[in-house]
Amino acid sequence: MKGVASAPGAGTVLNALATHTGSAFAIDVDTTATVDLDSGDTVTGEIDGEPDGDTRLIERCVDLVTERFGDGEGGTVRTESEVPMAAGLKSSSAAANASILATLDALGVDVVDPTGESELDGDGGVDPAADEITSLDACRLGVEAARDVGVTITGAFDDAAASMVGGVVVTDNDTDELLARETRDWEVLVWTPPERAYSADADVDRCGKITEMADLVEELALDGRYGKAMTVNGLAYSAALGFSTDPAIEAMDHAEGVSLSGTGPSVVAVGTGESLAAVREQWAARDGSLLETSTQTTGARIQ
Numbered sequence: 001m002k003g004v005a006s007a008p009g010a011g012t013v014l015n016a017l018a019t020h021t022g023s024a025f026a027i028d029v030d031t032t033a034t035v036d037l038d039s040g041d042t043v044t045g046e047i048d049g050e051p052d053g054d055t056r057l058i059e060r061c062v063d064l065v066t067e068r069f070g071d072g073e074g075g076t077v078r079t080e081s082e083v084p085m086a087a088g089l090k091s092s093s094a095a096a097n098a099s100i101l102a103t104l105d106a107l108g109v110d111v112v113d114p115t116g117e118s119e120l121d122g123d124g125g126v127d128p129a130a131d132e133i134t135s136l137d138a139c140r141l142g143v144e145a146a147r148d149v150g151v152t153i154t155g156a157f158d159d160a161a162a163s164m165v166g167g168v169v170v171t172d173n174d175t176d177e178l179l180a181r182e183t184r185d186w187e188v189l190v191w192t193p194p195e196r197a198y199s200a201d202a203d204v205d206r207c208g209k210i211t212e213m214a215d216l217v218e219e220l221a222l223d224g225r226y227g228k229a230m231t232v233n234g235l236a237y238s239a240a241l242g243f244s245t246d247p248a249i250e251a252m253d254h255a256e257g258v259s260l261s262g263t264g265p266s267v268v269a270v271g272t273g274e275s276l277a278a279v280r281e282q283w284a285a286r287d288g289s290l291l292e293t294s295t296q297t298t299g300a301r302i303q
């Protein structure tokens with residue numbers, strides 16, 4: 001029983017570490033997961049190009065789906081990714097969504113109603129007797145797996161939902177509810193410096209000091225002013241997490257919005273192709289790499 005699925009990475013509008021409300025948008029770089037199920041009871045993961053990579057997240061994703069929709073099958077799960085790890089581009093959300101969908105595909109479970117809610121059981125969980133699931137509930141399984149293996153602080157439902165349904169989302173990461181979803185047609189430029197930063201290692205106490213700024217960013221985002229929201233988010237979180245605001249200042253008079261993405265270190269700018277060409281000129285002198293992409297509005301999909 002084989003399943004294959006892909007899910008995009010994402011950039012940040014509002015980091016959820018301060019208030020647990022977050023906002024993120026899908027970008028057009030993918031992680032693909034291939035799942036092969038068998039009658040064993042062990043799941044073995046592999047990350048292409050990362051022989052020593054931590055495979056617990058993707059293995060837990062397969063386990064959660066086979067426990068709820070299958071007979072606890074074992075097998076293999078392998079990811080191939082265009083989304084760099086620990087760069088702020090939500091690689092864990094993309095890997096989890098792709099692994100969950102690929103396992104559902106292998107078991108022949110239908111994924112329905114992209115942004116709707118499926119029928120929940122009495123505990124608010126997924127109905128184990130169901131033979132279908134909504135995208136958002138599939139996404140919640142990935143968030144559960146991320147919490148189980150400790151690669152997230154709030155659960156990162158914001159990042160996971162953006163990756164699963166595409167477009168820009170605002171979410172409550174305590175209740176794993178979608179507060180808003182819209183689409184924006186932006187070009188996206190990402191600068192990723194050579195260093196890496198794992199979300200689980202972020203200084204949450206310092207983020208607690210910028211809750212008023214996070215509330216302001218949330219208001220802007222819920223008002224549909226995503227570009228302004230992300231710029232304010234970037235200034236506040238760069239200061240709180242100890243990243244330079246120089247790349248944002250260089251981009252600010254060109255881009256529609258620019259922010260530290262997630263817990264960094266990448267900085268993401270959005271706007272038109274012309275405006276981002278000006279940002280690119282500024283950022284080209286920096287160490288690290290530049291990625292040109294665009295917003296992705298269709299989200300994750302079974303192949």
Ligand SMILES: Nc1ncnc2c1ncn2[C@@H]1O[C@H](COP(=O)(O)OP(=O)(O)OP(=O)(O)O)[C@@H](O)[C@H]1O
Pocket residue numbers: 031047053054055056057058079080081084085086087088089090091092093095151152197198199200262263264
């Ligand atoms: N492509 C992948 N395949 C399998 N597992 C992955 C992949 N990307 C991330 N993970 C898992 O998620 C963990 C956390 O990774 P990472 O810090 O990149 O995720 P993140 O929280 O999404 O952060 P960022 O937003 O910085 O990408 C990794 O240690 C690994 O266990």
Ligand SMILES: O=C(O)C1=C[C@@H](O)[C@@H](O)[C@H](O)C1
Pocket residue numbers: 012014015016017022023090151152153154155156158159199200261262263
């Ligand atoms: O681990 C987490 O809870 C998070 C990590 C970052 O990606 C943030 O951008 C996100 O809002 C929450």
